Amino acid sequence: MTDPRQATNALELKELSVAYRVGRRNRAVLRNVNLTIKAGEAYGLVGESGCGKSTVALSVVRYLPRNGSITGGSIALDGKDVMKLDAEALRRARADSVSMVYQDPGKALNPSLRIGRQLTEIFELTGVTGQAAEDKALAMLNRVRISDPASVMQRYPHQLSGGMQQRVAIAMALANDPSMLILDEPTTGLDATVEAEVLDLIGQLRRELSASILFISHNLAVVSNMCDRVGVLYAGMLVEEGSTRDVFNDPRHPYTVALLRCLPRGGQRKDQGRLDTIPGFLPGIGATIVGCAFADRCALATERCRAEPPPLYELGEGRLSRCHYHDRAQSLPRATPAEIAAVTPKQAPPVLQVEGLNKTYASHGRPLRAVKDVSVSLRPGETLGLVGESGSGKTTFARLLLGLVPPDDGGSIELEGKKLAPRLASRSEDQVKAVQIVFQNPDSALNRSHSIRHILSRALKRLGGLTGKTLDNRLEELVRSVRLTDRHLAVKPRQLSGGLKQRVAIARAFAGDPRIVVCDEPTSALDVSVQAAILNLLADLQSKQDVSYIFISHDLGVVRYLSDKIAVLYLGRIMEFGSSEAVFSGPHHPYTEALLSAVPKLDRTESARIRLDGDIPSAANPPTGCVFHTRCPRKIGTICETQEPELTEAQPGHTIRCHIPYDELARLQKPKAMEPA
Amino acid sequence: MSATDSPVSLPPPDTAERSPWGEVLHSLSRSGTFLTGLGIVVFWIVCALFGQHFVPYDPLASDIINALTPPAADHWFGTDQLGRDVFSRVIIGSRDILTVAPLATILATIAGTALGLVIGYFRGIVDDIVSRVLEAFMAIPVVIIALLAIVALGTSKITVIVVIGLSFAPIIARTVRSAVLAERELDYVAAAKLRHEGALHTMFVEILPNVIPPILVETTVRLGYAIFAVATLSFMGFGIQPPSPDWGLSISSNYGMIGGGFWWTVLFDALAIASLVIGVNLVADGVHGAFND
Ligand SMILES: Nc1ncnc2c1ncn2[C@@H]1O[C@H](COP(=O)(O)OP(=O)(O)O)[C@@H](O)[C@H]1O
Ligand code: SF4
Ligand code: SF4
Ligand SMILES: [Mg+2]
Numbered sequence: 007m008t009d010p011r012q013a014t015n016a017l018e019l020k021e022l023s024v025a026y027r028v029g030r031r032n033r034a035v036l037r038n039v040n041l042t043i044k045a046g047e048a049y050g051l052v053g054e055s056g057c058g059k060s061t062v063a064l065s066v067v068r069y070l071p072r073n074g075s076i077t078g079g080s081i082a083l084d085g086k087d088v089m090k091l092d093a094e095a096l097r098r099a100r101a102d103s104v105s106m107v108y109q110d111p112g113k114a115l116n117p118s119l120r121i122g123r124q125l126t127e128i129f130e131l132t133g134v135t136g137q138a139a140e141d142k143a144l145a146m147l148n149r150v151r152i153s154d155p156a157s158v159m160q161r162y163p164h165q166l167s168g169g170m171q172q173r174v175a176i177a178m179a180l181a182n183d184p185s186m187l188i189l190d191e192p193t194t195g196l197d198a199t200v201e202a203e204v205l206d207l208i209g210q211l212r213r214e215l216s217a218s219i220l221f222i223s224h225n226l227a228v229v230s231n232m233c234d235r236v237g238v239l240y241a242g243m244l245v246e247e248g249s250t251r252d253v254f255n256d257p258r259h260p261y262t263v264a265l266l267r268c269l270p271r272g273g274q275r276k277d278q279g280r281l282d283t284i285p286g287f288l289p290g291i292g293a294t295i296v297g298c299a300f301a302d303r304c305a306l307a308t309e310r311c312r313a314e315p316p317p318l319y320e321l322g323e324g325r326l327s328r329c330h331y332h333d334r335a336q337s338l339p340r341a342t343p344a345e346i347a348a349v350t351p352k353q354a355p356p357v358l359q360v361e362g363l364n365k366t367y368a369s370h371g372r373p374l375r376a377v378k379d380v381s382v383s384l385r386p387g388e389t390l391g392l393v394g395e396s397g398s399g400k401t402t403f404a405r406l407l408l409g410l411v412p413p414d415d416g417g418s419i420e421l422e423g424k425k426l427a428p429r430l431a432s433r434s435e436d437q438v439k440a441v442q443i444v445f446q447n448p449d450s451a452l453n454r455s456h457s458i459r460h461i462l463s464r465a466l467k468r469l470g471g472l473t474g475k476t477l478d479n480r481l482e483e484l485v486r487s488v489r490l491t492d493r494h495l496a497v498k499p500r501q502l503s504g505g506l507k508q509r510v511a512i513a514r515a516f517a518g519d520p521r522i523v524v525c526d527e528p529t530s531a532l533d534v535s536v537q538a539a540i541l542n543l544l545a546d547l548q549s550k551q552d553v554s555y556i557f558i559s560h561d562l563g564v565v566r567y568l569s570d571k572i573a574v575l576y577l578g579r580i581m582e583f584g585s586s587e588a589v590f591s592g593p594h595h596p597y598t599e600a601l602l603s604a605v606p607k608l609d610r611t612e613s614a615r616i617r618l619d620g621d622i623p624s625a626a627n628p629p630t631g632c633v634f635h636t637r638c639p640r641k642i643g644t645i646c647e648t649q650e651p652e653l654t655e656a657q658p659g660h661t662i663r664c665h666i667p668y669d670e671l672a673r674l675q676k677p678k679a680m681e682p683a
Numbered sequence: 684m685s686a687t688d689s690p691v692s693l694p695p696p697d698t699a700e701r702s703p704w705g706e707v708l709h710s711l712s713r714s715g716t717f718l719t720g721l722g723i724v725v726f727w728i729v730c731a732l733f734g735q736h737f738v739p740y741d742p743l744a745s746d747i748i749n750a751l752t753p754p755a756a757d758h759w760f761g762t763d764q765l766g767r768d769v770f771s772r773v774i775i776g777s778r779d780i781l782t783v784a785p786l787a788t789i790l791a792t793i794a795g796t797a798l799g800l801v802i803g804y805f806r807g808i809v810d811d812i813v814s815r816v817l818e819a820f821m822a823i824p825v826v827i828i829a830l831l832a833i834v835a836l837g838t839s840k841i842t843v844i845v846v847i848g849l850s851f852a853p854i855i856a857r858t859v860r861s862a863v864l865a866e867r868e869l870d871y872v873a874a875a876k877l878r879h880e881g882a883l884h885t886m887f888v889e890i891l892p893n894v895i896p897p898i899l900v901e902t903t904v905r906l907g908y909a910i911f912a913v914a915t916l917s918f919m920g921f922g923i924q925p926p927s928p929d930w931g932l933s934i935s936s937n938y939g940m941i942g943g944g945f946w947w948t949v950l951f952d953a954l955a956i957a958s959l960v961i962g963v964n965l966v967a968d969g970v971h972g973a974f975n976d
Binding site for chain 1: 702880892
């Protein structure tokens with residue numbers, strides 16, 4: 007018998023239409039989607055959030071929410087029509103041949119059961135019991151390259167890092183040796199390095215398993231590294247499809263072109279111009295679409311586009327584009343003018359001067375040095391980018407600046423030449439309003455019970471010292487400065503999209519004319535199009551108000567776009583500090599080098615990968631000598647294990663903490679120019 | 684706006700979607716449990732408010748000649764040992780318990796919420812000390828606290844309200860505390876600190892509105908217990924005082940008669956208490972379900 011996988015397509019969607027019932031009406035979310043994934047193929051599905059990606063995934067296994075229904079078309083898995091399966095056959099298909107991994111590993115893991123129990127349970131379902139099931143579980147953890155699987159088996163999910171949890175979730179998904187693996191944003195919540203590791207893992211597994219993969223992500227670079235072919239989804243329709251290389255290097259639909267342009271690429275920086283954005287927004291679900299769904303946002307749109315729905319044009323070599331003018335898609339004019347008023351860097355005295363800052367937490371009775379001996383300085387209008395894996399001390403450092411946690415004695419923070427009290431409560435009103443923050447998650451940062459007007463007015467009152475008419479006037483100005491309008495004021499946060507909420511959070515931080523704004527991963531939860539608009543906004547506000555940013559992000563392209571200076575942190579220590587140019591163009595600290603090589607790149611240039619093995623060591627028990635020596639690919643010998651290197655000035659303003667001399671680093675790193683996508 | 688401004692067109696706010704409270708009301712309106720409970724409770728509230736207009740007899744008027752008549756056409760639930768109409772007394776008997784129990788619950792909610800906010804917000808030593816004291820307090824049965832207080836203060840409705848209110852407050856405080864502990868980790872609380880907001884503002888303006896759902900659920904549950912506690916105290920003679928036709932009181936003055944076969948002097952009051960407690964518990968279940976959907 008031949009393997010049926012070779013004979014048939016792994017997944018075949020034909021004219022699939024799905025609707026959600028909202029307010030007594032069926033609203034279309036997927037519109038006649040045709041999509042085929044061949045056996046062993048990895049297919050990427052991209053598009054802004056809300057375009058229907060997850061709905062595709064959920065339809066395949068018929069896990070649609072209760073108000074969702076398939077209104078037309080067919081789904082075939084391994085040649086079997088999923089819609090004709092009875093309950094038992096469907097259960098078997100889910101157990102035997104399809105597996106799904108979600109963005110949030112918490113969804114797949116039961117918080118109250120040990121990892122070992124959860125894994126063995128899966129095998130027990132397939133009839134393997136006792137020791138045999140346990141052995142299989144252990145083997146599965148080995149397969150997803152978890153270090154010390156035996157101890158992981160004994161732990162509860164919350165005792166694992168996000169990356170480990172996602173590995174376990176993948177292990178569970180692989181337990182049934184699926185022929186089809188569906189990954190819905192599996193790395194969106196993870197750090198750059200952890201993300202890279204998980205992607206590596208998925209890539210390796212793919213070769214071992216010969217499973218077909220449906221890989222869903224809003225991160226184009228991730229998809230480009232992972233997949234053979236991609237489909238671009240817009241308003242529930244496939245608008246472009248082709249091989250990954252073709253689609254990303256030679257896009258034929260204006261939407262794809264626009265998405266790609268939103269990313270800060272090739273080391274683009276804020277003073278070289280603004281990022282392009284996509285004007286307008288996705289049509290709501292169930293919207294009636296005449297003509298081209300993208301017409302409202304497309305600068306190439308003509309009368310014909312508005313009247314005549316474009317078919318999926320076949321462009322040969324498996325390429326498809328749903329655009330009447332696919333041949334000139336790339337001539338799409340920019341939506342956001344790139345030009346910006348030139349900013350002349352001033353040699354003003356530093357607005358922020360941090361000297362020898364330390365923070366020690368107590369962890370199980372042992373000291374945990376979350377921030378160790380950090381010194382940085384920043385001028386008005388500059389951005390300091392903080393880079394490092396999670397657990398490297400970025401957020402603690404930010405909280406020290408803000409006064410939310412007091413630093414250890416000794417060390418100092420000076421704002422415009424005046425010492426800042428360690429505790430927020432003892433800082434003056436002026437100092438408090440001078441240092442503000444934009445948090446990562448606006449759902450947590452904005453009080454869900456308060457209207458936007460309340461939130462911003464309160465900030466203006468407390469931080470701006472305003473009342474009455476002046477407050478109202480300033481409120482209007484503030485709202486306009488983040489490009490919101492009056493009608494956004496009366497609503498509660500939950501009525502706004504993620505990008506709008508983040509604008510409110512930015513407005514709140516700017517209410518008292520701050521000198522320094524900490525931005526802690528402000529765009530990591532946002533679509534590329536929204537991210538571009540937020541980054542532009544931050545850059546605009548900075549050039550107008552001469553405010554300084556402390557910018558934390560695990561997307562190095564984003565950090566590079568906005569930052570003038572970069573501090574690379576590892577286990578609470580600065581490993582490298584310097585101008586953005588110097589840090590990114592190198593020579594770099596070996597850790598920086600590894601971080602940069604972990605960034606998924608759009609053009610799939612296979613640089614020799616510098617890998618970081620294993621998780622970041624515990625800060626409560628840091629390695630001796632150079633704290634990076636346990637993972638350093640360039641470790642030179644025992645000196646690295648016994649002696650902690652000093653942060654030495656490699657070039658004026660560029661310092662590196664490594665035993666390898668600067669010239670030697672330059673020589674070692676020469677052949678590869680490391681560029682983030 | 685300057686020349687460098689990036690033009691953006693932003694999506695409008697989504698005003699069509701139901702608010703969380705709308706969502707809760709919607710699910711309550713479809714919950715059989717809640718509606719049944721509500722029906723029972725509303726029935727007794729109507730009796731308490733308007734009973735005097737439709738009861739056939741004055742609940743306090745004795746008629747010794749007709750004492751202890753069994754249920755019949757002119758006295759549906761019979762009469763008690765003073766010849767008072769049991770039906771009228773049961774209907775009007777809802778009045779005191781429906782004043783005292785809710786007021787006690789409201790007192791418990793207000794005191795418990797304030798306490799829970801303070802210990803949840805300040806945590807640390809405040810929490811340690813207050814929580815220990817509350818735990819010790821909660822270990823003593825309500826009835827014993829009530830007895831002690833009433834012996835010391837004398838009986839009055841106010842005493843009953845205060846005693847039950849204060850003995851339930853720690854339980855509500857515990858619920859509020861755990862909700863506040865989760866809430867204070869959210870970034871909007873840090874944002875309030877970064878505006879130098881005072882503790883009172885942060886607790887009552889920022890955090891309180893977000894912990895209302897668990898408070899509401901706990902309050903409805905407590906109301907059921909309060910009704911039970913009031914009836915118990917009245918039965919023991921420490922609660923509502925004669926000549927009120929209160930249910931607990933009536934049972935206490937009549938239960939000696941069951942032996943004589945005069946079951947109707949007790950049964951209907953007992954059923955009334957049971958129905959009100961069940962009604963309130965159904966409401967509580969419904970509210971709990973609606974908030975935890
Ligand atoms: N259960 C549901 N009921 C109503 N609308 C929904 C439901 N689930 C998703 N939607 C809406 O359907 C659209 C597509 O959602 P989804 O498939 O999750 O997109 P994506 O995964 O691309 O972000 C969005 O507008 C979303 O808000
Ligand atoms: S069909 Fe017209 S509106 Fe649609 S994408 Fe192509 S050019 Fe733009
Ligand atoms: S000091 Fe040694 S271990 Fe540390 S970064 Fe340099 S080479 Fe690597
Ligand atoms: Mg999704």
